[in-house]
Amino acid sequence: MLDLERLRALNAVATYGSVSAAADVLHVTTSAVSQQVAKLERETGQKLLERNGRGVRLTDAAALLAAHAERILSMVEAAESDLEAHRGAVVGELAVAAFPTAARGLMPPALSLMAVEHPRLTVTLRELEPHSSVPLAARGEIDLGIVQDWFNVPLAIPDGLVKAPLLDDVADVALPAGHPLADRDVIDLAGMRGEAWIAQSAGAICREWLEHTLRTASLEPRINHTADEYATQLALVAAGLGCAVIPRLGRCDVPPGVRIVAVRPALTRHVYGVWRAEAARRPAIRAAVAALRAAAGA
Amino acid sequence: MLDLERLRALNAVATYGSVSAAADVLHVTTSAVSQQVAKLERETGQKLLERNGRGVRLTDAAALLAAHAERILSMVEAAESDLEAHRGAVVGELAVAAFPTAARGLMPPALSLMAVEHPRLTVTLRELEPHSSVPLAARGEIDLGIVQDWFNVPLAIPDGLVKAPLLDDVADVALPAGHPLADRDVIDLAGMRGEAWIAQSAGAICREWLEHTLRTASLEPRINHTADEYATQLALVAAGLGCAVIPRLGRCDVPPGVRIVAVRPALTRHVYGVWRAEAARRPAIRAAVAALRAAAGA
DNA sequence: GTGTCCGTGTAGCATGACTACATGCTGGAT
DNA sequence: ATCCAGCATGTAGTCATGCTACACGGACAC
Numbered sequence: 144m145l146d147l148e149r150l151r152a153l154n155a156v157a158t159y160g161s162v163s164a165a166a167d168v169l170h171v172t173t174s175a176v177s178q179q180v181a182k183l184e185r186e187t188g189q190k191l192l193e194r195n196g197r198g199v200r201l202t203d204a205a206a207l208l209a210a211h212a213e214r215i216l217s218m219v220e221a222a223e224s225d226l227e228a229h230r231g232a233v234v235g236e237l238a239v240a241a242f243p244t245a246a247r248g249l250m251p252p253a254l255s256l257m258a259v260e261h262p263r264l265t266v267t268l269r270e271l272e273p274h275s276s277v278p279l280a281a282r283g284e285i286d287l288g289i290v291q292d293w294f295n296v297p298l299a300i301p302d303g304l305v306k307a308p309l310l311d312d313v314a315d316v317a318l319p320a321g322h323p324l325a326d327r328d329v330i331d332l333a334g335m336r337g338e339a340w341i342a343q344s345a346g347a348i349c350r351e352w353l354e355h356t357l358r359t360a361s362l363e364p365r366i367n368h369t370a371d372e373y374a375t376q377l378a379l380v381a382a383g384l385g386c387a388v389i390p391r392l393g394r395c396d397v398p399p400g401v402r403i404v405a406v407r408p409a410l411t412r413h414v415y416g417v418w419r420a421e422a423a424r425r426p427a428i429r430a431a432v433a434a435l436r437a438a439a440g441a
Numbered sequence: 442m443l444d445l446e447r448l449r450a451l452n453a454v455a456t457y458g459s460v461s462a463a464a465d466v467l468h469v470t471t472s473a474v475s476q477q478v479a480k481l482e483r484e485t486g487q488k489l490l491e492r493n494g495r496g497v498r499l500t501d502a503a504a505l506l507a508a509h510a511e512r513i514l515s516m517v518e519a520a521e522s523d524l525e526a527h528r529g530a531v532v533g534e535l536a537v538a539a540f541p542t543a544a545r546g547l548m549p550p551a552l553s554l555m556a557v558e559h560p561r562l563t564v565t566l567r568e569l570e571p572h573s574s575v576p577l578a579a580r581g582e583i584d585l586g587i588v589q590d591w592f593n594v595p596l597a598i599p600d601g602l603v604k605a606p607l608l609d610d611v612a613d614v615a616l617p618a619g620h621p622l623a624d625r626d627v628i629d630l631a632g633m634r635g636e637a638w639i640a641q642s643a644g645a646i647c648r649e650w651l652e653h654t655l656r657t658a659s660l661e662p663r664i665n666h667t668a669d670e671y672a673t674q675l676a677l678v679a680a681g682l683g684c685a686v687i688p689r690l691g692r693c694d695v696p697p698g699v700r701i702v703a704v705r706p707a708l709t710r711h712v713y714g715v716w717r718a719e720a721a722r723r724p725a726i727r728a729a730v731a732a733l734r735a736a737a738g739a
Numbered sequence: 740g741t742g743t744c745c746g747t748g749t750a751g752c753a754t755g756a757c758t759a760c761a762t763g764c765t766g767g768a769t
Numbered sequence: 770a771t772c773c774a775g776c777a778t779g780t781a782g783t784c785a786t787g788c789t790a791c792a793c794g795g796a797c798a799c
Binding site: 148171172174175178179182194196197198 | 786788797
Binding site for chain 4: 459460461471472474475476479490492494495496497
């Protein structure tokens with residue numbers, strides 16, 4: 144492997160025309176330059192300098208190598224300045240995971256914003272539930288996790304992760320159009336005693352929250368159908384098979400036969416970002432959080 | 442000024458994912474790699490590696506610098522290759538790897554030829570399967586790899602490597618002398634339904650090719666003995682334990698009790714050389730390829 | 740010839756890169 | 770909970786390498 148310092152010596156000789164001028168420029172003695180070029184000759188197996196009167200002349204090989212050296216050295220310099228410019232800049236790669244409704248309701252505008260403001264940052268998105276994304280964030284497999292919890296069921300965040308709120312999202316109740324409460328402007332949960340519910344399957348955060356919330360309101364949860372995707376839940380509601388709680392964030396079009404009614408007091412979930420404490424200073428993460436908040440406010 | 446060796450260390454860490462893997466590839470201790478990167482951190486004033494579990498992860502700055510390093514190192518290599526091409530003389534060292542039958546059927550005459558025509562070139566040979574030699578060639582640990590694939594199962598060549606065909610080799614079937622088909626001049630595969638086969642162990646290129654070929658001919662591969670060396674396969678055939686596919690290149694003496702029969706259509710494998718694109722102009726490589734082709738034609 | 744300029748070779752010193760070994764931390768197995 | 774293996778980092782010592790200072794030899798000008 145060629146050595147950069149030697150290439151620099153050769154290039155200086157080529158540029159300034161003599162060993163002594165090159166030595167001046169490089170702030171070393173002529174002897175040092177001479178030795179460097181001599182080593183380059185030994186390494187490449189080719190004669191590079193020939194005596195010419197009181198000075199030296201470059202051989203063809205030396206001219207060729209010096210031309211390469213010129214380009215290589217300028218690339219190295221570009222790398223240095225790029226690295227210097229990077230100090231505090233938003234560049235590189237950022238792996239983000241978001242739960243489904245955030246992935247479609249929050250990420251697209253945030254990604255667009257970042258693409259404009261930080262074109263040198265490559266963001267990759269995975270749709271993951273918090274119980275998957277939190278451990279992945281903890282061990283650094285993703286850089287940023289978009290997670291949620293409900294106001295009355297906080298999500299456990301392990302040590303080493305920090306979180307910051309992004310937005311609060313309100314959920315409404317979806318009722319079949321023919322339901323007695325379907326035309327109200329707002330209802331309260333206590334009025335829903337005895338209803339059949341459609342919810343996520345057991346273990347999902349929203350399911351556990353729903354059960355917990357209903358029990359808190361002294362209603363026994365009766366969940367007779369499960370579907371992880373809200374579009375499916377809405378189709379089940381439209382078929383008159385029960386009620387469902389549908390967050391506003393990332394809500395899809397509501398099919399005919401479904402009425403959306405607000406709940407009092409509001410059912411609120413908190414959406415926030417989590418990332419490794421060690422990575423907290425990464426400009427990319429700060430930029431992503433800023434973009435997510437801007438997208439949430441819009 | 443950044444140092445090439447340090448960039449190489451960082452790039453190896455980026456490429457191979459850990460300090461210890463990089464140390465292996467660079468043939469130094471982990472301590473050396475760690476110290477090199479630490480110095481790079483001091484020089485650039487930026488953190489490059491952070492601990493991540495038992496390993497390390499690259500910071501954004503490190504990823505950026507590694508990407509630059511990749512390009513710079515490839516330019517340096519191109520400069521070396523160009524300089525060698527300028528000289529035109531075939532001298533120096535050339536590390537070649539060849540799969541077994543090529544190592545004995547193709548390399549000896551090629552090496553003899555090169556010894557005569559290019560006495561100042563020192564060629565060293567390693568016997569390696571393509572799946573070993575291709576990555577070694579990709580990272581420059583060998584200069585030239587002699588690899589093979591079968592006409593119907595092409596070998597994947599990573600970016601940065603170029604290939605050139607050397608010869609096409611035909612394989613025949615080895616049968617026990619008492620086999621009903623043993624006295625044919627030529628047979629076709631479809632006539633071998635139900636035969637027991639002897640082949641390389643699982644994972645070998647020839648083994649996978651045989652299974653693929655038999656399946657293509659609607660024959661279920663029944664491989665009841667495995668042996669990586671053809672001499673062993675032939676001994677098993679001689680003992681009447683099955684049939685085997687034996688290439689002509691590098692074929693050893695056929696023991697008594699074995700008949701070699703051609704197959705129609707011919708079973709053909711392609712043998713070619715692979716080397717790094719950056720080194721393509723090296724006269725040593727061009728000379729080696731020429732010698733290999735001469736040896737193949739002889 | 741003599742002096743001056745320039746590049747090369749040699750000796751000695753200082754820097755720095757590598758290895759061997761010890762240490763610290765992590766994650767999985769018992 | 771404990772032990773163990775894997776990985777990275779830190780330290781001391783050795784060895785290689787680059788530098789300077791200085792001596793030397795060829796080339797041009799007078």
